[in-house]
Amino acid sequence: MNPSRIQDRISNEILSTADRIENHFGRLAGIGGQPDGSISRIAWTDEESAAIAYVRSEGESFGLEGRYDPIGNLVMSLPGMHRQRVLVGSHLDSVPHGGNYDGAAGVVAGLEALRMLVDQAEELPAGVDLVVWRGEEHTYNAVYKGSSAAFGCSETHILHNVYGGVSLRDAIVQQGFDPSYIDECRPSFDDVYIESIRGYLELHIEQGVRLERERHDLGIVTSIAGDRRFLVVLEGRFDHSGATPMGTTYRNDSNLALAHILTRIDALAESRRRGGEEFTQTVGIINADPEIDRKFPSVHGNSVTKVSGMAYFTLDIMSSSDEFMDAYAAEVLREIWRTAKEFGVKASIEQTDGAPGLGSLDADIRAKLGDAADRLGYSNAELTSGAGHDAVVVGLAERSNGRIPVGMLFVPCRKGISHAREEHAEPDHIAKGADVLRDVLSSLARSVEGG
Ligand SMILES: [Zn+2]
Numbered sequence: 001m002n003p004s005r006i007q008d009r010i011s012n013e014i015l016s017t018a019d020r021i022e023n024h025f026g027r028l029a030g031i032g033g034q035p036d037g038s039i040s041r042i043a044w045t046d047e048e049s050a051a052i053a054y055v056r057s058e059g060e061s062f063g064l065e066g067r068y069d070p071i072g073n074l075v076m077s078l079p080g081m082h083r084q085r086v087l088v089g090s091h092l093d094s095v096p097h098g099g100n101y102d103g104a105a106g107v108v109a110g111l112e113a114l115r116m117l118v119d120q121a122e123e124l125p126a127g128v129d130l131v132v133w134r135g136e137e138h139t140y141n142a143v144y145k146g147s148s149a150a151f152g153c154s155e156t157h158i159l160h161n162v163y164g165g166v167s168l169r170d171a172i173v174q175q176g177f178d179p180s181y182i183d184e185c186r187p188s189f190d191d192v193y194i195e196s197i198r199g200y201l202e203l204h205i206e207q208g209v210r211l212e213r214e215r216h217d218l219g220i221v222t223s224i225a226g227d228r229r230f231l232v233v234l235e236g237r238f239d240h241s242g243a244t245p246m247g248t249t250y251r252n253d254s255n256l257a258l259a260h261i262l263t264r265i266d267a268l269a270e271s272r273r274r275g276g277e278e279f280t281q282t283v284g285i286i287n288a289d290p291e292i293d294r295k296f297p298s299v300h301g302n303s304v305t306k307v308s309g310m311a312y313f314t315l316d317i318m319s320s321s322d323e324f325m326d327a328y329a330a331e332v333l334r335e336i337w338r339t340a341k342e343f344g345v346k347a348s349i350e351q352t353d354g355a356p357g358l359g360s361l362d363a364d365i366r367a368k369l370g371d372a373a374d375r376l377g378y379s380n381a382e383l384t385s386g387a388g389h390d391a392v393v394v395g396l397a398e399r400s401n402g403r404i405p406v407g408m409l410f411v412p413c414r415k416g417i418s419h420a421r422e423e424h425a426e427p428d429h430i431a432k433g434a435d436v437l438r439d440v441l442s443s444l445a446r447s448v449e450g451g
Contacts, residue, residue: 018431038097038421043135044171051092071149071188072177074132082127086444089131099423106203113437126448140168147390151397152187199444200394203409209416217378219410223320224385226357230315236345238309255308257343279319320357365407372439
């Protein structure tokens with residue numbers, strides 16, 4: 001075949017994969033779709049289960065074998081018995097009023113990669129599995145819930161956490177699965193399976209603007225951010241706004257202390273960034289969250305004619321270095337206490353989350369992803385992931401035969417928007433990602449000895 005014919009054949013295959021991908025997203029949009037065009041597929045709800053069941057039936061229609069683990073993660077395998085395997089995975093849950101592509105892009109790309117591999121299954125010396133992790137998003141005040149359960153590294157207390165009036169324990173039971181694996185930190189994947197994993201790949205939308213601005217088809221991820229999240233509560237004193245003189249001698253003004261704290265910790269962040277540290281710091285919520293209000297109802301005592309007696313804000317610090325996050329967070333908390341004291345306000349700080357980062361993804365897999373993208377003619381660039389992903393849990397899982405090598409691929413998403421109804425990724429980009437996944441899964445499976 002001459003080169004242009006080969007090119008034609010490749011682009012035809014890509015086109016049909018892109019069409020199938022578009023069709024999957026049309027179907028998924030109907031599962032958890034909200035009147036405002038957003039998607040709510042919350043962990044262990046009927047919507048998440050329905051989306052996973054859809055992927056299972058699609059996979060089974062072209063020869064994959066599907067099964068649920070005891071907690072409800074879906075594993076779909078190419079046919080054949082193997083002692084070793086490579087995995088590709090992502091999630092189908094969303095944040096409340098999120099988008100249709102976060103997580104789902106990776107599942108759909110993995111599904112289509114396995115479709116392209118199914119004819120070669122007999123020749124591959126290792127198995128290839130698609131995993132759909134349950135509950136990756138931050139709901140029930142926890143992330144990575146399904147993948148953590150798979151490897152036995154859950155935080156046990158999360159079963160008591162409530163979302164939408166239902167505890168996580170009840171939500172898991174209602175979907176027909178067994179929360180005791182989380183209770184007892186017992187891996188919901190069996191040990192033999194965990195030790196058989198030779199590599200893990202995950203495709204995800206970038207959730208940033210770099211690939212789109214630089215017009216790249218794909219991104220090769222070098223590191224993944226973790227987080228340290230805090231709720232800071234400031235208690236001052238409610239006083240009459242006209243009758244109480246200005247100044248800290250007379251006022252213990254919570255909102256004013258909050259404002260000064262925010263500018264000071266922003267200056268602190270700027271100085272660290274100028275020093276070369278890569279991280280983000282975000283205050284997402286100030287005095288306006290129904291869940292937090294329930295815990296601190298006196299925030300409703302604030303009014304136009306009062307000195308503020310109660311304030312709170314959330315603080316989110318993200319970086320791929322756990323060491324940096326811990327040291328930097330300690331500095332930030334000291335600055336908060338110091339400033340609160342200056343304003344005669346009591347600061348109470350609760351750490352609400354602390355997911356680890358992955359400082360460096362597997363060098364061999366990174367090289368394979370880059371080589372495959374180059375060879376297939378897809379422009380690509382290396383970049384860090386500012387958001388967390390299940391790949392962190394897989395990459396940090398403890399097992400007797402060492403860490404699982406992990407690689408991640410990003411596809412551009414429109415204007416970088418994510419966790420919102422405007423979230424969109426082009427089927428063509430996801431198809432190119434699926435093609436690279438196919439190539440690298442096959443290459444990892446072929447590199448296994450005595451599979
Ligand atoms: Zn995601």
